[in-house]
Amino acid sequence: MFKLFLLSFLFLISLEASTKSSELLKRAQSYMKSNSTSDTFRAYDDYKTLYLRSMVDNDSSLKFEALKGIVKSGERLSIDVSKYSQELKTLSQKSSYNKPEPKEMKKSKHIEDVHVDPLHRLKSVEWREDTLLLEFNKELTSSQIEHFTLHDTIKGRYRYVFDIKTAMLTDSQNIKSNDIDRIKIAQFDPQTLRLVIDHNAKIEVAHSIDSKTLEVKLKTKTSKVVPALESVVPIKRDRGKVIVIDPGHGGKDPGAVGYRKYREKIVVFDVAKELEKILESRGYKVYMTRTADKFVKLSDRTKFANKKGANIFVSIHANAIDGKHANKVHGVECYFLSPSRSERAKSVAAQENSADLSDMNIYGKDSYLNFLNHHNTVASNKLAIDLQRGMLGALAKRYSGVKDGGVREGPFWVLVGAQMPSVLVEVGFITHPTEARRLVDKNYLKTMALGLADGIERYFANN
Ligand SMILES: [Zn+2]
Structure with missing residues (x-):
């Protein structure tokens, strides 16, 4: 738990997240129209944010737009964007959003020449039993x-x-369905509204037009099965990888103290031990920053990981919130270190850091930004996504009400100085009665560790 800092940081995040992706994209595009370097930088920054969001939301069309923007603005700024342009190339080749391969698609008709009336637009979307109704104004x-x-x-x-x-849909939206993994509707380009129904199995899809309404009847063959994360990507194991696990706090520093005086330092150590066991059994080299209940300085944790030549660094923490919110706030979150753009984020980081002056002397108040390199930020973000999915996937199969607190970014000191992709995992709120009871339950911790281990393997398989 990172005390006050975390609360203020969450507030910060919610402010940032409030800029919708579509607005951000528009803003970036308008920056690109300017010839000034600072505007191009702003565009570059926005496109990078959109890129990260596209990964979190698994949104290929947004990813495509973001990558295009990163490459274009990056090249203008003479930034090395070769990795992005490579990804863009790969994405364009296999993209199902952009140009489907002819052999894969069954076209009903060619519609390139259809004249689009800019005033023809979507009015509403609703379900009538298993039929999705898209009502237009004309x-x-x-x-x-x-x-x-x-x-x-x-x-x-x-x-x-x-x-x-048709045109004039301002914002993309996800349509809820009990049976289908994902239904999304978005303005694909100025003339095209795109509805995508994405599922892990075949669906019977029939559509018809009734005057102003497009009716899409969807029938799944089976009832919904939670897709097993393991089966999505075939896992190639690289047993040469080194993993450093960092159980937060320890010794004189108990971390957060929560429901029934459960202590963070104990909970996170138990998760770390389980994770260590599983990863070792899978053939990885694993090191722990502490192997007992003892105090370790923040800066020594990443130094240790650097010395061991770790491929990844995973710091494990539990969250807490005070008083009247304790019964309400719960969920698992993953954080990765990023050079938060605002002055305010920097001052929040400095405030968090003031607990450990010796660390501050090593890094200096502002110089932590120097430790960050773009490659590690992107890799850390990917690792955070895989860890978050891994945990949620494993826990949701066995436990009800597991809450996805999301993948977030922030200037965490414990991650500063790590020379490898690094993530801080918040395994849950030790102050929440249900979650706290689970956090001291061996089976729950084992399930969580299993999810984290699978997330790590997914990360290695894809990167
Ligand atoms: Zn902590």
Whole structure:
């Protein structure tokens, strides 16, 4: 738990997150119209934020736009964006959002020549039993609709795509469904509204037009199965990897003290031990920054990881919140270190750090930004996503009400100085009665450690 700092930081995050991706994209695009270097930098920054969001939301079309922007602005700024342009190339080749391969798609008709009325727009979306109803403000014709299906054989996913030649939807939205993994509707380009139905199995999809309404009937063959994360990506194990696990706090520093006086330092040590056991059994080299209940300075933790030549650094913590919110706030979160843009974030980091003056002398108040390099920030973000998914996937299969607190970024001192991708995991709120009871339960911790281990393997398999 990072005390006051965390609370203020969460507030900060919520402010940042309030800028919608579509608005951010528009802003970046308008910066790009300017010729000034500082505006191009702003655009570059926005595109990077969008890129990270696209990974968190698993949104390929946003990723595509973000990568295009990063490459374009980066090149203008003479920043090395070769990694991004490589990814963009790969994405364009296999992208199901951009140009589906002809053999994969069944086109109903060619609609390139359809004239788009800019005032023709979507009014509402609703369910009538298993049929999705998209109501427009004007009559719809079949020539306005293109439908194709994509099957990703590697990931075993099916995508049913409807491109509707209408305009004026300002923001993308996800449509809730009990049976289908993901349904999303978004303005794909100025002339096309795109509806994507994404599922881990085949669906019977039938569509028809009734005057102003497009009716899409969706029938799944089976009831919803929680997709096993392990099966999504075939795992290639690289047993040469070195992992440093950092159980937070210890010794004179108990960390957060929560429900029934449970102590963070004990909980996180138990998770770390479980994780160590699993990773070792899978053939990895694992080191712990502390192997007993003793105090270790923050800066010594990453120094240790650097010395061991770790491929990744995972710091484990438990969260806490005071008083009247204790019964309400719970959930698991993953943080990665990033050079938070605002002055305020920097001052929050300095405040957090004041608890350990010796660390401050080593790094200096502002110089922590120098430790960050772009490559590690992106890699850490990816690692955080894999860890978060791993934990949630494993826990949600066995426990109810597990809350996804999300992947967040921030200037965490314990991660500063790490020369490898590093993530801080908050395994839950030790102040929340249910979550705290689970956090001292061996089976729960084992499940969580298993999820973290799977997340780590996914990360290594993909990077
Ligand atoms: Zn902590």
